Amino acid sequence: MLSRRGFIGTAALVSASAISGRVQAANIPEAQIMDKVTMQPPLHPTSGPDYRPVVTLNGWTLPWRMNGDWKEFHLLAEPVEREFAPGMKAFLWGYNGQSPGPTIEAVEGDKVRIFVTNKLPEATTVHWHGMILPSGMDGVGGLTQPHIRPGKTFVYEFELKHSGTFMYHPHSDEMVQMAMGMMGMFVVHPRDQSFRPVDRDFVFVMSSYDMDPGTYLPKVTEMTNFNMWAWNSRVFPGIDPLPVRLGDKVRVRIGNLTMTNHPIHLHGHSFSVSGTDGGWVPESAQWPETTTDVPVGAIRAFDVLADNPGDWAFHCHKSHHTMNAMGHDLRTVIGVSKKDLAKAVGKLAPDAMVMGSTGMAMGEMEMPLPDNTLPMMTGSGQFGAIEMGGMFTVMKIREGLARDDYRDPGPYRFPKGTVAYEIDAPPPEAPRQGDPKDKAKPTDTKNMKGTNMKGMKGM
Numbered sequence: 001m002l003s004r005r006g007f008i009g010t011a012a013l014v015s016a017s018a019i020s021g022r023v024q025a026a027n028i029p030e031a032q033i034m035d036k037v038t039m040q041p042p043l044h045p046t047s048g049p050d051y052r053p054v055v056t057l058n059g060w061t062l063p064w065r066m067n068g069d070w071k072e073f074h075l076l077a078e079p080v081e082r083e084f085a086p087g088m089k090a091f092l093w094g095y096n097g098q099s100p101g102p103t104i105e106a107v108e109g110d111k112v113r114i115f116v117t118n119k120l121p122e123a124t125t126v127h128w129h130g131m132i133l134p135s136g137m138d139g140v141g142g143l144t145q146p147h148i149r150p151g152k153t154f155v156y157e158f159e160l161k162h163s164g165t166f167m168y169h170p171h172s173d174e175m176v177q178m179a180m181g182m183m184g185m186f187v188v189h190p191r192d193q194s195f196r197p198v199d200r201d202f203v204f205v206m207s208s209y210d211m212d213p214g215t216y217l218p219k220v221t222e223m224t225n226f227n228m229w230a231w232n233s234r235v236f237p238g239i240d241p242l243p244v245r246l247g248d249k250v251r252v253r254i255g256n257l258t259m260t261n262h263p264i265h266l267h268g269h270s271f272s273v274s275g276t277d278g279g280w281v282p283e284s285a286q287w288p289e290t291t292t293d294v295p296v297g298a299i300r301a302f303d304v305l306a307d308n309p310g311d312w313a314f315h316c317h318k319s320h321h322t323m324n325a326m327g328h329d330l331r332t333v334i335g336v337s338k339k340d341l342a343k344a345v346g347k348l349a350p351d352a353m354v355m356g357s358t359g360m361a362m363g364e365m366e367m368p369l370p371d372n373t374l375p376m377m378t379g380s381g382q383f384g385a386i387e388m389g390g391m392f393t394v395m396k397i398r399e400g401l402a403r404d405d406y407r408d409p410g411p412y413r414f415p416k417g418t419v420a421y422e423i424d425a426p427p428p429e430a431p432r433q434g435d436p437k438d439k440a441k442p443t444d445t446k447n448m449k450g451t452n453m454k455g456m457k458g459m
């Protein structure tokens with residue numbers, strides 16, 4: 001699953017004097033590279049305190065090595081190619097072969113030494129968002145350290161004072177480097193294993209991109225008008241599902257490095273926000289939610305008891321964030337006569353296709369797309385088109401999944417008689433307010449129980 005790339009060449013050796021005097025260049029751990037875009041199995045600790053490791057949607061955890069009492073990691077900032085979903089690729093910047101970078105995982109009290117090698121065409125730094133650490137390790141280019149020039153390696157050393165969920169990202173040409181996908185998550189487990197343990201622990205970071213159909217590079221000067229809304233630089237239907245065993249205690253940790261907030265919604269359950277990038281939320285301060293807003297530059301971790309089996313949609317509740325790039329420039333023509341519209345359009349563009357007069361569900365419509373883009377609404381389930389994109393996936397809660405089994409269990413097998421169903425009934429004669437034939441008051445609920453109401457299919 002890991003491919004290794006021997007990168008420590010002359011450039012790194014020449015820069016030895018730039019490296020902290022405490023370590024030698026020759027002693028840099030190998031930077032491990034990931035070439036898969038699917039969720040990799042959790043990385044269980046082989047030394048130190050045991051913990052239940054996280055899994056990263058469409059991502060992986062960065063392997064480390066022990067060197068004395070230091071846990072050593074190696075991040076490689078570099079250009080990468082990332083598939084958003086089958087049919088669309090982007091040329092991004094990231095770490096160790098992917099955008100976002102690998103999740104860094106450690107334990108409260110650990111001393112971490114993180115090597116950062118810059119293989120980008122411009123300078124970078126790494127800021128450890130939310131970490132309580134010495135100022136000189138905070139990674140703000142110019143303010144707390146010199147920028148890491150191309151080809152150079154810097155070392156960050158600090159002790160993990162607190163457990164929780166954190167992020168890392170550049171603090172150097174930030175607008176460009178974050179718009180290009182440079183970011184990752186950093187999870188610190190409590191040293192006390194009895195502190196709020198969970199059975200499954202998912203993590204991902206949200207990013208957004210502005211990419212015209214047919215192009216491969218995000219527009220890095222865009223400030224607000226993005227068209228690809230991604231979880232771990234993937235969009236639906238490219239986002240991994242969250243497979244969960246019925247009865248599991250589940251934690252989902254979500255970072256937001258987009259330029260807007262995301263109200264994240266889970267169906268079929270009630271959850272509580274258990275942590276932010278500032279630390280753990282005391283139980284006395286938690287309240288039940290089904291949607292939690294994740295502000296810009298923040299993290300929300302929520303805990304949920306997965307006690308309701310099924311396929312549960314899990315998504316951002318801004319409807320334009322569950323869509324992909326194609327088609328946002330369309331005008332609203334709901335209610336316009338398709339025939340008249342087709343006649344008018346046909347004069348100008350004989351091959352044009354008139355659409356949208358009854359809504360915009362396009363899931364089942366086969367339309368040729370330009371190269372390298374994705375339909376606005378796409379994906380399919382066992383009952384047909386799902387008509388989603390962007391920040392959407394499914395929590396799949398099933399009986400009897402094995403502890404570390406994160407494979408997609410496939411579509412839910414609904415017990416007989418538990419799925420919403422259609423009946424054969426004529427459309428209702430809807431009484432109108434002010435209609436002289438209508439003797440009933442509009443609010444007369446007795447009338448609303450009449451046979452007419454039973455057949456309100458499609459209302």
Ligand SMILES: [Cu+2]
Nearest residue numbers: 262316318321
């Ligand atoms: Cu959103």
